[in-house]
Amino acid sequence: MKKSLVVIGQGYVGLPMALRAAEKGFDVVGLDTNGAVVEALNSGVSHIDDVSDEQLNRGLAGGYRAATDAATIGDADVVVVCVPTPLSADGGPDLRPVEAAARAIGEHVRPGTLVVLESTTYPGTTEEVFTPLVVGDILIPGVDVFIAFSPERIDPGNERFGVQNTPKVVGGLTPECGHRAREFYAEFVDTVVEAKGAKEAEMAKLLENTFRHVNIALVNEMVRFSHELDIDLWDAIECAATKPFGYMAFRPGPGVGGHCIPVDPSYLSHRVKAQLGYAFRMVELAEEINTAAPLYVATRIWQALNERRIAVNGAKVLLVGVTYKANISDRRESPADPLAKRLVELGAELSYYDPYIAEWQVEGASGLHLRSAEDLSAAARDADLVVLLQAHRDIDLKTLAHESTTVLDTRGVMPPGKSVSRL
Incomplete structure (x- = not known):
């Protein structure tokens, strides 16, 4: 029997992962609130650079479909959240899309489901914000529902590295959550690295991008005085x-x-x-x-x-x-x-x-x-x-x-x- 996967968010992160999972035998529903995007996807028309119409149509023939109805979460063995987290007015992440996804999961999730957050955010979000909305007052994390964080590492336009060959970091709220997340991703990702916990996985993503941000700033500062000093x-x-x-x-x-x-x-x-x-x-x-x-x-x-x-x-x-x-x-x-x-x-x-x-x-x-x-x-x-x-x-x-x-x-x-x- 095919395992059922729901991927919430069908953008540059969610769509490639959904299609890769379908390629490896999962029954995949790509859930998105944008009805026009869902209609286009089901018609075989991709809206992102890294997924061609040909790849999308292969996915549609192999177990993928798009939907807007959150009730599909109730049939899932695994739910992965890939919604955007833009900057809010105070400089932190706007978590409203994450919170909305978590509430939708909480309304429909069944016991035994693995739920993974991939949206980039600050360390502690999975435990403090996301999990309470998923489990409510009834379910117990690590017992009834297994929750983990796995940072997305999609690099748009990169023809060398994609979902399959980019190592995947996972961190669970409990050791069992982490193990289950690792086993899930290992079915369609070549290398899966298990972090100590969800906070460490969240921090890993921010460390990667902060490293680039700081080093780009270094050379952007150096280019100014290099020009003044006539240095190439x-x-x-x-x-x-x-x-x-x-x-x-x-x-x-x-x-x-x-x-x-x-x-x-x-x-x-x-x-x-x-x-x-x-x-x-x-x-x-x-x-x-x-x-x-x-x-x-x-x-x-x-x-x-x-x-x-x-x-x-x-x-x-x-x-x-x-x-x-x-x-x-x-x-x-x-x-x-x-x-x-x-x-x-x-x-x-x-x-x-x-x-x-x-x-x-x-x-x-x-x-x-x-x-x-x-x-x-x-x-x-x-x-x-x-x-x-x-x-x-x-x-x-x-x-x-x-x-x-x-x-x-x-x-x-x-x-x-x-x-x-x-x-």
């Missing part, structure tokens, strides 16, 4: 990266974006301040530096135009690649937004090119709605300055350098030439 920081990084131990290469850019790096460390900072009363200074400094990175890019744009005796007010500036990372259509927290907002404030005539984004409503800039240029070469020739923000694989960097009068390369990937300057 990218060359220095490549040299440092030849050391086979004790060093990991991070590279500067126009800022951080996406669902994790600019958001997750704030959960930990908020928790430390709220519960212990003091600041997590490393995270706060990293956030300050990385948030300022797009404004530094705007300053470099002003300098590049000024060197050619062109005023930024009225200058034609073309932004190339406005998603938060290369080769995906995800624009969450993209540094292109604050950069565009600042350039418009300075009076620049802004345009953009991105093969993944046909239209762009710039966050924070009321009324600024743009359409992607159709011909990159023509747009580059028409611009006073081209700014490379994301080097999508579909963008011919050599042609871009040739067609542009001046390019500001914020990623350090353009071929060298008279028209190209690095951040």
Whole structure:
């Protein structure tokens, strides 16, 4: 008999995992509150970059279906929660989606079910917030219902690592909860690592992303004074990266974006301040530096135009690649937004090119709605300055350098030439 799995949340985390479980023989229901998304999924139309329509249709033929009815939870052997946890106004995670999922589980869950929270949050959430809503006053965690936390590690656009070959960390409220979670994931994930408990698993996720946040801030700070000192920081990084131990290469850019790096460390900072009363200074400094990175890019744009005796007010500036990372259509927290907002404030005539984004409503800039240029070469020739923000694989960097009068390369990937300057 097939094991039954319900995955709550069918976004970039929940959908790939649901399809992988279906591939390994689970009877899977992808539960989502968005009726349009559910209808599209059941029609074989994917809404995320990492799942093709072909993969989705294979899943539909092999045991996957999408639904909006929470009553399906009552038939599940395992329930996994993959709902978003955006930042709230006070800097902590907005747990309302997690709480809603937990209440729905509590209303329908049957004894013996394994329930796993994957949504990123601060340490203690699984035990203090999620579990009470699931078990209520009747069920006992670790006896009637088995509850664990397992941080999502999806990297959108990563063609090398996916659900199967990315090691999975699990931490249970009790040892038995942890063992059951490990056994569940081991059925479709190559490597499963069992943490001491749920808090340790929650902390592991925040540690991973705080590590990246801080080190990106380090090089984003260094690129500023390296430019002033006439040092090619990218060359220095490549040299440092030849050391086979004790060093990991991070590279500067126009800022951080996406669902994790600019958001997750704030959960930990908020928790430390709220519960212990003091600041997590490393995270706060990293956030300050990385948030300022797009404004530094705007300053470099002003300098590049000024060197050619062109005023930024009225200058034609073309932004190339406005998603938060290369080769995906995800624009969450993209540094292109604050950069565009600042350039418009300075009076620049802004345009953009991105093969993944046909239209762009710039966050924070009321009324600024743009359409992607159709011909990159023509747009580059028409611009006073081209700014490379994301080097999508579909963008011919050599042609871009040739067609542009001046390019500001914020990623350090353009071929060298008279028209190209690095951040």
